[in-house]
Amino acid sequence: xxxxxxxxxxxxxxxxxxxxxxxxxxxxxxxxxxxxxxxxxxxxxxxxxxxxxxxxxxxxxxxxxxxxxxxxxxxxxxxxxxxxxxxxxxxxxxxxxxxxxxxxxxxxxxxxxxxxxxxxxxxxxxxxxxxxxxxxxxxxxxxxxxxxxxxxxxxxxxxxxxxxxxxxxxxxxxxxxxxxxxxxxxxxxxxxxxxxxxxxxxxxxxxxxxxxxxxxxxxxxxxxxxxxxxxxxxxxxxxxxxxxxxxxxxxxxxxxxxxxxxxxxxxxxxxxxxxxxxxxxxxxxxxxxxxxxxxxxxxxxxxxxxxxxxxxxxxxxxxxxxxxxxxxxxxxxxxxxxxxxxxxxxxxxx
Amino acid sequence: xxxxxxxxxxxxxxxxxxxxxxxxxxxxxxxxxxxxxxxxxxxxxxxxxxxxxxxxxxxxxxxxxxxxxxxxxxxxxxxxxxxxxxxxxxxxxxxxxxxxxxxxxxxxxxxxxxxxxxxxxxxxxxxxxxxxxxxxxxxxxxxxxxxxxxxxxxxxxxxxxxxxxxxxxxxxxxxxxxxxxxxxxxxxxxxxxxxxxxxxxxxxxxxxxxxxxxxxxxxxxxxxxxxxxxxxxxxxxxxxxxxxxxxxxxxxxxxxxxxxxxx
Numbered sequence: 001x002x003x004x005x006x007x008x009x010x011x012x013x014x015x016x017x018x019x020x021x022x023x024x025x026x027x028x029x030x031x032x033x034x035x036x037x038x039x040x041x042x043x044x045x046x047x048x049x050x051x052x053x054x055x056x057x058x059x060x061x062x063x064x065x066x067x068x069x070x071x072x073x074x075x076x077x078x079x080x081x082x083x084x085x086x087x088x089x090x091x092x093x094x095x096x097x098x099x100x101x102x103x104x105x106x107x108x109x110x111x112x113x114x115x116x117x118x119x120x121x122x123x124x125x126x127x128x129x130x131x132x133x134x135x136x137x138x139x140x141x142x143x144x145x146x147x148x149x150x151x152x153x154x155x156x157x158x159x160x161x162x163x164x165x166x167x168x169x170x171x172x173x174x175x176x177x178x179x180x181x182x183x184x185x186x187x188x189x190x191x192x193x194x195x196x197x198x199x200x201x202x203x204x205x206x207x208x209x210x211x212x213x214x215x216x217x218x219x220x221x222x223x224x225x226x227x228x229x230x231x232x233x234x235x236x237x238x239x240x241x242x243x244x245x246x247x248x249x250x251x252x253x254x255x256x257x258x259x260x261x262x263x264x265x266x267x268x269x270x271x272x273x274x275x276x277x278x279x280x281x282x283x284x285x286x287x288x289x290x291x292x293x294x295x296x297x298x299x300x301x302x303x304x305x306x307x308x309x310x311x312x313x314x315x316x317x318x319x320x321x322x323x324x325x326x327x328x329x330x331x332x333x334x335x336x337x338x339x340x341x342x343x344x345x346x347x348x349x350x
Numbered sequence: 351x352x353x354x355x356x357x358x359x360x361x362x363x364x365x366x367x368x369x370x371x372x373x374x375x376x377x378x379x380x381x382x383x384x385x386x387x388x389x390x391x392x393x394x395x396x397x398x399x400x401x402x403x404x405x406x407x408x409x410x411x412x413x414x415x416x417x418x419x420x421x422x423x424x425x426x427x428x429x430x431x432x433x434x435x436x437x438x439x440x441x442x443x444x445x446x447x448x449x450x451x452x453x454x455x456x457x458x459x460x461x462x463x464x465x466x467x468x469x470x471x472x473x474x475x476x477x478x479x480x481x482x483x484x485x486x487x488x489x490x491x492x493x494x495x496x497x498x499x500x501x502x503x504x505x506x507x508x509x510x511x512x513x514x515x516x517x518x519x520x521x522x523x524x525x526x527x528x529x530x531x532x533x534x535x536x537x538x539x540x541x542x543x544x545x546x547x548x549x550x551x552x553x554x555x556x557x558x559x560x561x562x563x564x565x566x567x568x569x570x571x572x573x574x575x576x577x578x579x580x581x582x583x584x585x586x587x588x589x590x591x592x593x594x595x596x597x598x599x600x601x602x603x604x605x606x607x608x609x610x611x612x613x
Contacts, residue, residue: 077514
């Protein structure tokens with residue numbers, strides 16, 4: 001029995017299912033992310049964990065306790081809303097103290113508890129500040145403090161960094177990860193920002209059209225996507241049409257058209273691919289290399305990014321340019337090499 | 351030249367609006383029984399006479415009772431309806447809103463006669479309670495309009511956040527919804543109070559033997575010697591009405607500057 005167990009959960013709002021037969025398990029103390037484009041059902045799933053939406057079918061249980069029919073105010077979860085939902089008529093202290101009314105703490109210990117929590121989220125001394133006098137980052141911290149002070153079993157975060165500018169978002173990512181380690185509470189984060197999901201999470205579930213496409217650790221999602229959609233969504237990638245000629249336990253021989261015949265390690269081939277299948281070969285831009293021989297091409301666009309630069313290289317016989325990331329090559333025509341151990345074989349997805 | 355013409359028009363328009371009303375306070379301080387220029391001197395005796403008139407005070411008491419009860423009930427009903435309409439996707443919400451607002455467009459005299467007939471056929475007595483019911487028909491739409499406008503700027507996440515932080519629906523209402531809606535609620539109370547307090551036709555049909563203030567004033571017009579006293583009373587009501595409306599507007603705009611969404 002997992003800590004948070006979602007089993008066969010579906011939900012529709014009178015149309016096609018928004019969440020479709022989703023099952024997943026989150027362990028205690030894990031930083032778990034639901035990643036996907038808007039409308040993929042990730043927020044609906046989060047709201048079902050919080051109790052704001054009721055699943056049409058399936059069950060959600062926390063520490064083995066079935067949450068069906070348990071209203072939001074009785075669940076051991078707390079949520080950081082996308083809009084933060086800071087109570088505008090209360091100051092920072094009263095916002096954070098809002099959820100502690102039922103504990104009936106004596107005034108002094110309540111104050112100590114709130115001050116300690118404000119210090120944890122680095123808002124020391126701002127307890128008296130009015131809600132409308134807070135910056136975006138401060139509001140986010142108040143929302144975090146208000147939820148964490150209740151010591152929930154699971155903290156739910158709905159795009160918590162979406163409203164912040166890039167610089168602040170990066171700072172808050174680091175802080176959020178450190179905070180999660182410090183308090184040891186299970187975090188479930190919803191985001192459409194793949195970088196955020198990859199940098200924060202222990203594991204990520206990539207969602208599309210209400211289904212989980214792949215659930216894995218960030219490194220594995222990046223290095224071993226199991227479908228075209230995941231490969232495309234996580235970072236940039238080049239695809240080449242190919243077909244499998246033969247495969248054994250160690251190597252897979254692939255006829256990759258422009259790239260010729262290549263032999264991939266078996267571990268680079270997604271499950272379910274058989275000999276004779278039409279497949280996609282995928283390779284990340286940073287794995288494509290400029291070399292002295294190989295496929296001839298011409299750089300059609302170059303973006304200087306500091307240490308590395310990003311290039312679009314047009315090659316004969318292919319309409320889409322190949323994305324390459326690396327240090328600046330010699331000018332004029334270039335040659336591209338595709339190391340076989342970096343090529344991934346994926347189902348075409350149709 | 352054009353600007354001057356426009357200015358003249360604006361001044362003329364304001365004079366047209368407010369000069370007739372100013373007649374009331376002016377003659378209420380005039381030391382003569384006859385309502386005519388030139389003014390014959392300053393006096394406060396009409397106000398003194400008014401204060402000594404027990405029948406008038408009784409009517410005033412009736413009006414205050416009716417207006418207070420009407421304001422409270424209309425605002426409560428308006429609040430529930432406004433919350434329902436703005437918070438939930440309801441079938442027929444538009445139609446329901448239309449029907450609630452309809453009494454505003456029915457002439458009061460028709461409304462008064464219909465209610466009189468209804469009371470007559472059902473055998474219910476004419477009373478101040480009947481007046482309250484009649485006034486609520488007119489006041490609930492007002493309350494609803496003011497409160498819907500206030501609810502529309504309300505971030506639903508705030509109520510969800512309260513539930514998430516362990517509060518039931520009732521406590522969420524008291525700790526979040528009510529304080530944030532307070533300016534709208536106060537504005538609605540003041541507006542419905544004034545509407546009921548000033549209302550004549552419906553009250554005339556339904557009040558029976560218990561006169562409200564407008565009805566009492568109407569009755570006094572038959573006695574020319576009491577007319578200046580009525581003017582004094584009218585001037586007072588005018589002052590209080592204007593004061594309340596200004597207060598209602600002020601309160602309604604309070605907090606509009608503060609964002610209603612989760613700040």
